[in-house]
Amino acid sequence: MQETGSPKLTEQHRELLDQVLDKWSLQVLDALCERPLRFNDLRRVIPVVTQKSLTAALRRLERNGMVERIVTSTRPVAVEYRITQLGRSLQELIDALLHWTTVTLPAVERARARFDDHA
Amino acid sequence: MQETGSPKLTEQHRELLDQVLDKWSLQVLDALCERPLRFNDLRRVIPVVTQKSLTAALRRLERNGMVERIVTSTRPVAVEYRITQLGRSLQELIDALLHWTTVTLPAVERARARFDDHA
DNA sequence: CAGCATCCATCATGATACTG
DNA sequence: CAGTATCATGATGGATGCTG
Numbered sequence: 069m070q071e072t073g074s075p076k077l078t079e080q081h082r083e084l085l086d087q088v089l090d091k092w093s094l095q096v097l098d099a100l101c102e103r104p105l106r107f108n109d110l111r112r113v114i115p116v117v118t119q120k121s122l123t124a125a126l127r128r129l130e131r132n133g134m135v136e137r138i139v140t141s142t143r144p145v146a147v148e149y150r151i152t153q154l155g156r157s158l159q160e161l162i163d164a165l166l167h168w169t170t171v172t173l174p175a176v177e178r179a180r181a182r183f184d185d186h187a
Numbered sequence: 188m189q190e191t192g193s194p195k196l197t198e199q200h201r202e203l204l205d206q207v208l209d210k211w212s213l214q215v216l217d218a219l220c221e222r223p224l225r226f227n228d229l230r231r232v233i234p235v236v237t238q239k240s241l242t243a244a245l246r247r248l249e250r251n252g253m254v255e256r257i258v259t260s261t262r263p264v265a266v267e268y269r270i271t272q273l274g275r276s277l278q279e280l281i282d283a284l285l286h287w288t289t290v291t292l293p294a295v296e297r298a299r300a301r302f303d304d305h306a
Numbered sequence: 307c308a309g310c311a312t313c314c315a316t317c318a319t320g321a322t323a324c325t326g
Numbered sequence: 327c328a329g330t331a332t333c334a335t336g337a338t339g340g341a342t343g344c345t346g
Contacts, residue, residue: 077217082210086210131303133298154295157291161284164283165208172203172273173203176203176252176273183250183252184250
């Protein structure tokens with residue numbers, strides 16, 4: 069059974085994708101891709117996120133090696149988040165996904181209209 | 188405004204990705220990519236899915252034009268699900284994602300170990 | 307066979323308040 | 327500034343039973 073380039077889709081792989089492709093992680097990676105940002109910068113860039121969700125997303129991304137957390141022990145501590153090499157490799161795929169949505173959205177919307185009409 | 192390959196990541200795009208990249212949809216598309224399958228076939232191929240979740244995933248995928256639902260009005264009705272052209276275009280990206288997980292999983296696991304040790 | 311309806315547990319999310 | 331802690335709640339997921 070040789071599947072050329074065909075995936076495995078085991079629990080491990082799915083779990084990893086779940087951890088880095090969720091709603092907030094996508095936007096965090098997208099934001100950090102341009103330049104490192106601090107916690108409250110991220111809150112501003114991703115306007116509707118709560119601290120709790122943002123903290124959770126950042127911890128998950130950090131744990132999976134997608135972002136680095138850099139603490140500067142100045143007076144009020146400054147914490148900077150920056151994307152890692154691993155994170156960048158993921159971002160390329162996310163870009164491909166976004167490109168795909170851009171290209172296929174019209175067809176998807178037609179499909180939705182058809183479905184909603186008929187059903 | 189021409190952004191070569193750069194994404195927008197609007198709510199619409201994120202919503203579409205959420206609808207087709209969820210846990211079960213990935214596995215459904217993966218299964219249907221090889222050949223069309225019937226409802227209970229899918230339940231066997233994706234062993235741990237409940238019919239509720241499978242139904243929901245299939246409806247979502249159908250609504251978004253990723254799979255076709257083909258009803259054969261035989262005696263006990265036969266319902267076949269098959270992937271569409273749109274679905275296949277998505278599957279290519281999913282394959283790329285799975286390839287990415289395969290390649291990066293070792294590094295991710297090292298990152299996790301480091302994180303879990305330290306914290 | 308291919309679902310739908312219902313109930314229930316769990317979880318993710320949000321709002322709010324507090325801290326080093 | 328960059329969080330943590332707590333409570334409330336709404337969405338999800340599973341188990342079960344029923345139907346054309």
